[in-house]
Amino acid sequence: MRAAVLRDGRMIYRDDVPEPTPGPGQVLVAVTACGICGSDLHFAAHGDQVLAATQSMSGSPSSGASVDLSADIFMGHEFSATVLEAGPDTDTYAAGTAVTSIPVLLAAHGIEPIVYSNSTMGGYAEQMLLSAPLLIPIPNGLDPRHAALTEPMAVGLHAVNRSAITQGETALVLGCGPIGMAIIAALRTAGVENIVAADFSPSRRRLAATMGAHLTLDPAAGSPFDSVTPKVIFEAVGVPGVIDDVLRRAPVRSRLVVAGVCMEPDTVHPFYGIAKQISVQFVLAYEPAEFTASLRAIAEGRIDVAPLITGEVGLEDVGAAFADLADPERHCKILVTP
Structure with missing residues (x-):
């Protein structure tokens, strides 16, 4: 079977990966499309740091995860697929049904996240295993390439839901x-009346307007807080210094929702947040109901993900796509279509 795997920090094309075999409760599917996520790029470049940070945490569901960085690693968690066959004693959708799923595989030994693994196949492959109870059929007429973006849309919806923003509050x-x-798409769907987006990239600002931002700002021209007084700030950058700058500049009693994943040590001045009584909420992933709601929003046309798809590659070109995504002027989301 063909697949793209992470080996020594680089995505490598292989045509000799063993085909997965479904066990009880599992379904073999053919991957239709899989989005390349920024977390995949980060793991490829800093896998040792990601694993060290994950394993050092207490109370994390993945704190005990073990990945051998010297062996091939399977990735790809934003996918749509077609049912091929079910495992033993497994009732599921008929062969040929277009489906998607939250990226989790239920196995005899427990729950295996489909994120990065030496054994559990991800969406950068011709075929993969999914859990029958978690399958969601893709509505008739929805492009399965668009359905593959359900997962990142659910991340944005979760951030917005956790913010408890109301329609009349300004979002930055x-x-x-x-x-x-x-996040912008989820805010627009929620009916938020003033959505402001800031990014250094002109093309990203144009795309943000397409996705629903009412105003876009260039941070190089001045702090966004000089132009707007937000009630809720969504941090989706993930680099050191941003959180502290937000605490320093944000209005009194505003709310900060941190969705950007920063893997480096960062310094904040608690005094800023204390003096202004700023609420800080860190968010991760989504609830199953938010995943389903995101698929429904895409299928019903309330969220148009087509503008986000800026490239499409086969398995043999995944490595080049990882490099191309470093340029925000060229790409936003590249799909892998085996």
């Missing part, structure tokens, strides 16, 4: 990568 989204775009 810092960073217009795929997650920032997903």
Whole structure:
């Protein structure tokens, strides 16, 4: 079977990966499309740091995860697929049904996240295993390429839901990568009346307006807080210094929702947040109901993800696509279509 795997920090094309075999409760599917996520890029470049930070945490569901960085690693968690066959004693959708799923595989030994693994196949492959109870059929007429973006859209919806923003409150989204775009789309769907987006990239600012931002700002021209007084700030940048700058500049009693994943040590001045009584909420992933709601929003046309798809590659070109995504002027979301 053909697949793209992470080996020594680089995505490598292979045509000799063993085909997965579904066990009880599992379904073999053919991957239709899989989006390349920024977390995949980060793991490829800093896998040792990601694993060290994950394993050092207490109370994290993935704190005990073990990945051998010297062996091939399977990735790809934003996918749509077609049912091929079910495992033993497994009732599921008929062969040929277009489906998607939250990226989790239920196995005999427990729950295996489909994120990065030496054994569990991800969406950068011709075929993969999914859990029958978690399958969601893609509505008739929805392009399965668009359905593959359900996962990142759910991340944005979760951030917005956790913010408890109301329609009349001003939202400021810092960073217009795929997650920032997903937050903007969720804010627009929620009917928020004033959505402001900030990014250094002109093309990202244009795309943010397409996704629903009412105003876009260039941070190089001045702090966004000089132009707007937001009630809720969404941090989707993930680089050191941003959170502290937000605490320093944000209005009194505003709310900061941190969706950007920063893997480096960062310094904040608690005094800023204390003096202004700023609420800080860190968010991760989504609830299953938010995943389903995001698919429905895409299928019903309330969220148009087509503008986010700026490239499409086969398995043999995944490595080049990882490099291309470093340029925000060229790409937002590249799909892998095996």
